[in-house]
Amino acid sequence: MIITELKDINEIYEQIKPYSKILIAGCDGCCQPPRSLNEAKVLGQLLELKARTEGKKLIWKAITVLRQCDDRIAATTCRPFAEEYEAILSLACGLGVVMMNKVIDNILTFPAQNSHFGGVQNSSENFYIEYCEACGDCIIGETGGVCPRAGCAKHLSNGPCGGMVDGMCEVGGYTKPCAWVDIWKRLKKFNRLDLFKKYRGPRDFRLSTSPGYKDIYKEYTNEEEKKEEKV
């Protein structure tokens, strides 16, 4: 899931201030905490109040989209009535906001949220946590299933660093566990300290250079081979 956080209401309002009629689009996709129809409606009411304090009237409509990051779903849901509005305010993650701008390209879509990371939910301890940063070169087979790239503040391949105190990380005031101590504990448990001792060479950042791009069909067709034959 994509972990997001609502922007400050003043910041959201500043973005839509030039417009008097807006469409507020929730997203039923993977962004957490959920930002669906109800959240869109509440945001509309708040913005309406905010506009009223400035002596303005804001017309809004709340909808929700199954997944804003899917071009076909976003287009079929919003296109039929989007043009009635001057701007769209999206409650999706950054991916959804970009996709809405692409499929409804005659109206600007603004982000109501900040997107933080791809993470998981730890309900018992009440937090979201980043377990993977999509580096393009998965090494957790060597690290006991704990990712040192997403889990270590310094992204070390050969930790821990000197900032580890009593198993905790110097970043964040020693409140979060050191990923490398977790890795050591896991590998020790399975009697695989040989993996811990192993030296890991420098990371290949070409694998995660922005913008990420992968051909969807590349691995399922022989089109490319055919092209090469033609040449």
Added chain:
Amino acid sequence: MAKRPAYSNLCKKIQEGKFVITGELEPKKILDLSEILHGAEEMKKTGKIVAANVTDGPQGDAYMSSLVPSYLVQEKVGLEAVWQVTVRDRNRVALFGDVTAGAVLGLKNILVLTGDHTALGDHNRARAVYDIDSTQFCEMLSIMIDQGTDYEGNEIVGGKIEMNYGCVANPNSNPREPEVLKVGRKVEQGVDFIQTQTAFDVDDAKDFLKELEQFNVPVLLGIFPLKSHGIAWYFDNYIPGVSVPKDLLKALKKAEKDNKGDKKGKYAALDKINIEFFEPFIKEIKKSTKAAGIHCMAVEYERLFGPLLKDF
């Protein structure tokens, strides 16, 4: 351990079997290096200090780069520098650039560090780099020095890099096993020496040194003489994993209180406390461990070196 020639005086002295002492200088948010150079001169005068570490943005703060002060300490004072380089602020391209520049300036020792995270420093909104980690930087240096190429194997033209490099280890680390295993990984990448974070507990330090013996690399144990109660308190509270013995903190506080208004008396009292604590400490380390020496982080406290080290 790498069988690399000793290019630096520090490594030569270690190879000769001498018990070596290194000092530490800290360029801060400054343009005037006179205090740094004065500190280096004071160290040199004692005749006991083989080399002085020059720090690279400790605690993640934005300070003057360690390259030029390291050069000037060697050039103007004639004291060898241990040039500290962290991987926090530079990617492998910039590290290559700096190391070759340092080689041209005649620097002979590099101390490889990960570096305190920028989130701890005075520019805590900055992006931390950590393109390669300290172990990978050790590998990169070994390739540059021993094979004469950059990290990707492209030849470095017009000479040979004659440098030795060391890594750090933390005797205060808890749990200790992953720290020791990590040092092992760095040793595999050819480090010539190890300098440790500061130790206050002599028995604990001895245990740690014993564990490092397996790697067969010279170790300089870190100590941190306490110039004032304020610094001791800061160190106790803000430096990761370091705790100053409570008796020592109390004694320093008392010495400052008893000599209020009497600068000379205060200095004498503080120096006495430090000498009484660290002299037996160093003696014990020298006598009963295989440590190659002591890394004495008496930053801006150079007056202590003479009396503290008179017997070493």
